[in-house]
Amino acid sequence: xxxxxxxxxxxxxxxxxxxxxxxxxxxxxxxxxxxxxxxxxxxxxxxxxxxxxxxxxxxxxxxxxxxxxxxxxxxxxxxxxxxxxxxxxxxxxxxxxxxxxxxxxxxxxxxxxxxxxxxxxxxxxxxxxxxxxxxxxxxxxxxxxxxxxxxxxxxxxxxxxxxxxxxxxxxxxx
Numbered sequence: 001x002x003x004x005x006x007x008x009x010x011x012x013x014x015x016x017x018x019x020x021x022x023x024x025x026x027x028x029x030x031x032x033x034x035x036x037x038x039x040x041x042x043x044x045x046x047x048x049x050x051x052x053x054x055x056x057x058x059x060x061x062x063x064x065x066x067x068x069x070x071x072x073x074x075x076x077x078x079x080x081x082x083x084x085x086x087x088x089x090x091x092x093x094x095x096x097x098x099x100x101x102x103x104x105x106x107x108x109x110x111x112x113x114x115x116x117x118x119x120x121x122x123x124x125x126x127x128x129x130x131x132x133x134x135x136x137x138x139x140x141x142x143x144x145x146x147x148x149x150x151x152x153x154x155x156x157x158x159x160x161x162x163x164x165x166x167x168x169x170x171x172x173x174x
Contacts (some may be wrong), residue, residue, distance in 0.1 A: 044083050046091055049174040052150070057124070057165035064160045065090070066152070068170060072096040080151065082109040087153055094170060095149040103149060104141040107132050113154035117162065118142040125166045128157050 047069055054064045071077045071093055081093055097103065100121040107114070116129040127143045131154045142149070150168065 043085055046087070047174075050094070050170050050172045052092065052094060052168055052170035054125075054160065054162065055167045055169065056161075057163070057167065063162065063166065064156070066092045068092050068094045068150075070094050070096060070172065070174075080105070080110070081112070081114065083111065085111055087112060089153055089156060092150055092152040095151075097147050097149075100145045100147040102142055102145055104139045105129075105132070105149065105151075106139055107134055107136040110134055114151045115154050115157040116140055117150040117152070117157060118144070118146040119148040119150060119168055120145070121147040123148070123168050125162060125164050125168070127164060128162060130154065130157055 046067075048067045049070045050068045052066045052068045053062050054066075055061065056063050067090060069091075071080060072095075077095055077097075080095070081087065103118065105116055110132075111134050113134055114132045116132055117125055118127045118129070120126045126146050129140050132140055148168070
């Protein structure tokens, strides 16, 4: 091998070694456990904005009465019950949408298990997704077009005996 070829190979090898060392350094310094953004530490407090009754489809009897917060802006709809550490059993959040369509929820940054009750424009319960798990980012679909969604503590929909066809009525108090 001529000297000029050997010199060229040494130069390429030297540059390649330097590049590999730089890449290793960048990877090691950049691949440290990235700090995850901390969950919001300031607790969100309940604000009563209305009263909601759930009525049996069969007998028209009242199955439950709840104090509710109402989510009717984009921000309120996006944040929902996130960052709450607890919720009393006589409380819930009612989401109001402009039109009846398929909706899906997720439990990102939601710290308490919930029952998610999907309600049609006729105010009848369409579907119930029981025991949605905290911090689960999987989609929880309505399955059918709905206009309202009620979130309550997990287990309450079963305790009250809620079924599709039961109805809701509410009034604002704010």
